[in-house]
Amino acid sequence: MFRVLTLVAMLLVSPTLFAKGQTNYISEDIYVFVHGGPGNQFRIIGSVEAGQPVQLLGKTQDDYSQIIDHKGREGWVLTSQLQASPSFRVVEPDLRSKLKASQDKLQQAMTSGQSQKSQITSANEQISQLKAALETASQERDTAKAELANMVDDQNYDMWRQGGMIAGFGLILGLIVAYLPRPQRRNKNRWM
Numbered sequence: 413m414f415r416v417l418t419l420v421a422m423l424l425v426s427p428t429l430f431a432k433g434q435t436n437y438i439s440e441d442i443y444v445f446v447h448g449g450p451g452n453q454f455r456i457i458g459s460v461e462a463g464q465p466v467q468l469l470g471k472t473q474d475d476y477s478q479i480i481d482h483k484g485r486e487g488w489v490l491t492s493q494l495q496a497s498p499s500f501r502v503v504e505p506d507l508r509s510k511l512k513a514s515q516d517k518l519q520q521a522m523t524s525g526q527s528q529k530s531q532i533t534s535a536n537e538q539i540s541q542l543k544a545a546l547e548t549a550s551q552e553r554d555t556a557k558a559e560l561a562n563m564v565d566d567q568n569y570d571m572w573r574q575g576g577m578i579a580g581f582g583l584i585l586g587l588i589v590a591y592l593p594r595p596q597r598r599n600k601n602r603w604m
Contacts, residue, residue, distance in 0.1 A: 434468045436479075436494045446487035450476035457487050463499030 443461050447454040450473035460466060460481045469486070471478040476488040 434496075435465050436468055436496055444489050444493045446479070446481060446485060446489055447476070448487060450474055450478070450488045454488070458483070458485055460489070463502055465498075465502065466494070468494075 443459040445452075445456045446458045446460055448457050458481070464482045466479040466481050466489070469478040469480065472491060473488075475491055477491045477494060478486070478488050479494075480486050
């Protein structure tokens with residue numbers, strides 16, 4: 413009874429499952445017997461390993477479907493042993509090749525990452541050198557500014573000093589001139 417319900421459910425769910433010429437795969441059991449007719453009372457003509465592709469011929473009877481296996485043998489297998497999706501045996505080599513390609517890409521990315529890491533390290537070293545050069549140039553600029561300020565201060569001091577000396581000399585000269593005896597005017601009456 414369960415097999416009949418399973419068969420009916422499979423027919424409703426996937427009407428193309430039993431379409432003539434469609435490729436299906438043997439389910440993941442170890443192997444499936446291929447019978448000469450639609451039932452286990454018929455002679456076993458061989459077996460098909462799990463995951464092998466088989467071609468449906470479009471005939472079903474009871475719980476069995478007619479197939480042609482990968483060796484070209486025509487026979488009947490339990491319908492419950494068929495699946496529409498590729499089995500692990502078919503998918504696994506493709507997955508392995510995709511895994512290998514992914515590993516190769518990862519290796520390339522890691523190599524590229526190492527190259528980029530060395531470039532970043534080199535760039536960081538250059539930045540450090542440039543920062544040191546900038547610091548040295550900044551110190552030299554600050555020293556030059558201080559020396560220039562000192563020179564300007566010295567020049568201003570010299571100007572004030574010279575100006576002070578000139579003013580002092582002028583004051584002293586003015587005082588001397590002011591207190592020098594003036595020549596007396598001759599009195600016109602004096603010798604006469």
